[in-house]
Amino acid sequence: MPVITNIDDLKRLHKKRTPKMFYDYCESGAWTEQTFRENVTDFDKIRLRQRIAVDMEGRSTATQMIGQDVSMPVALAPVGLTGMQRADGEIKAAKAAEKFGVPFTLSTMSICSIEEVDKHTTKPFWFQLYVMRDQDFLEGIIQRAKDAKVSALVLTLDLQILGQRHKDLKNGLSVPLRPTLPNIANLATKWQWGLEMLATKNKSFGNIVGHAKGVSNMGSLFTWTAEQFDPRLDWDKIKKIKEMWGGPLILKGILDEEDARRAVDVGADAIIVSNHGGRQLDGALSSIRRLEPIIAAVGDQVEVHIDSGIRSGQDVLKATAMGATGTYIGRAYIYGLGAMGEAGVTKALEVIHKELDMSMALCGRRNINDVDRDILLVPEDFAGRWA
Numbered sequence: 001m002p003v004i005t006n007i008d009d010l011k012r013l014h015k016k017r018t019p020k021m022f023y024d025y026c027e028s029g030a031w032t033e034q035t036f037r038e039n040v041t042d043f044d045k046i047r048l049r050q051r052i053a054v055d056m057e058g059r060s061t062a063t064q065m066i067g068q069d070v071s072m073p074v075a076l077a078p079v080g081l082t083g084m085q086r087a088d089g090e091i092k093a094a095k096a097a098e099k100f101g102v103p104f105t106l107s108t109m110s111i112c113s114i115e116e117v118d119k120h121t122t123k124p125f126w127f128q129l130y131v132m133r134d135q136d137f138l139e140g141i142i143q144r145a146k147d148a149k150v151s152a153l154v155l156t157l158d159l160q161i162l163g164q165r166h167k168d169l170k171n172g173l174s175v176p177l178r179p180t181l182p183n184i185a186n187l188a189t190k191w192q193w194g195l196e197m198l199a200t201k202n203k204s205f206g207n208i209v210g211h212a213k214g215v216s217n218m219g220s221l222f223t224w225t226a227e228q229f230d231p232r233l234d235w236d237k238i239k240k241i242k243e244m245w246g247g248p249l250i251l252k253g254i255l256d257e258e259d260a261r262r263a264v265d266v267g268a269d270a271i272i273v274s275n276h277g278g279r280q281l282d283g284a285l286s287s288i289r290r291l292e293p294i295i296a297a298v299g300d301q302v303e304v305h306i307d308s309g310i311r312s313g314q315d316v317l318k319a320t321a322m323g324a325t326g327t328y329i330g331r332a333y334i335y336g337l338g339a340m341g342e343a344g345v346t347k348a349l350e351v352i353h354k355e356l357d358m359s360m361a362l363c364g365r366r367n368i369n370d371v372d373r374d375i376l377l378v379p380e381d382f383a384g385r386w387a
């Protein structure tokens, strides 16, 4: 068993143990990948202020996100095709999150369905919705989320059309894997992945196949998804979805103050400052750079959460100190899942928790709810002057 001390260790194992096509699907951004890279490197520009001689006993990272108790302000972000990184991946990640006391968000484009994840968990999870043109499907999936007692709907707003990630096109990404020669050669080195995958029935998009009209197999699924992401999505439609859902609503993909204000107007319970992990608009600013201006605009009216680029507990601490009331990890837990299944997701959460707790202590704070901007050293022009 290798000694895992940080998220990068999990990433190396993920790469070794998962078919190239799915590792690349995770580890890529749109076009030049500038935004994907800067999401991470911009966190490094923020430094922490060391303090001494403060009693460090009885520390706590427990807090709340949208009124729900969390053991630290970190949720698992929605990630499509998680069940291809490792067999039954969504179930494994949801179980690890539940045991750790943090929210798990299931993607619309998951392999395991809402019902499957519900069956294998005991506490409510969150569900991420992509708005589709097919109204019956939309109403049906919202009802299915309610039936599964989902405790928050995360509505993703930055993917009306799919960003281009070069590696996916070059790899011929497909679900399930197509038996081409390069794929077979690559799979021969990933036998554990293959054996686990053979043993599960969850091999396709579980929320869609058998639920959307005319989608019963892979061929019809691809035609359906290509046509279904609704490019006409606008604020009126978001309002209607809020009414249909009727529960806590989190709007994901906000990167601009004006959009943040619109989100407040439609009554969001929280917004996620996010650029989809750099997978959509390459050239957009990193989420961490956009955080403070957005908090300044709407932070007194709505909870502001953040994702994109978080790879450590120090990143979580920095975002929290800037005023985020919640953070999300995407790739950081997928690396863990690909590396070691459920135990790997738990390991990713443990690594992040330990880094958060120790860094908080060394900055002279005992409770995550007392962490504020005072613990940070931020370059004066961090948000940047962009005209």
Ligand SMILES: Cc1cc2nc3c(=O)[nH]c(=O)nc-3n(C[C@H](O)[C@H](O)[C@H](O)COP(=O)(O)O)c2cc1C
Pocket (backbone or CB within 6 Å): 025, 026, 027, 039, 077, 078, 079, 080, 081, 107, 108, 109, 128, 156, 252, 274, 275, 276, 277, 278, 279, 307, 308, 309, 310, 328, 329, 330, 331, 332
């Ligand atoms: C492989 C992959 C698939 C993703 N699929 C979805 C998805 O289905 N729905 C969604 O709202 N966001 C999706 N995202 C974006 C994540 O929810 C999140 O915004 C992003 O991963 C945060 O950046 P990070 O990976 O640097 O933590 C995906 C991200 C990755 C890496």
